[in-house]
Amino acid sequence: MDGIEEMIEIKILFKNGECAYYTTSKDIDSIFELIGDAKRDCQSGIIQLEEICSNKQTLIDIQEIATFGYSMVAK
Secondary structure: OOOOOEEEEEEEEEOOOOEEEEEOOOOHHHHHHHHHHHHHOOOOOEEEEEEOOOOOEEEEEHHHEEEEEEEEEEO
16 A cells, blocks of 8 residues: 555454454564464463554453454554
């Protein structure tokens, strides 16, 4: 997007049915890989992301994630 500032928008659907949107300034590919590896190997762990609507830092239990996706969006 020429001249438009972009951010990563992360959509997480949790096992309890809740859906939330987050962002991060970290490398999304490494986060995506970390979550995939942890889910595949049934490992526990947490990731820290920023809630888009409140700008609050949030710790998320990887094993509570049902689905995880991301895209680049205009800020």
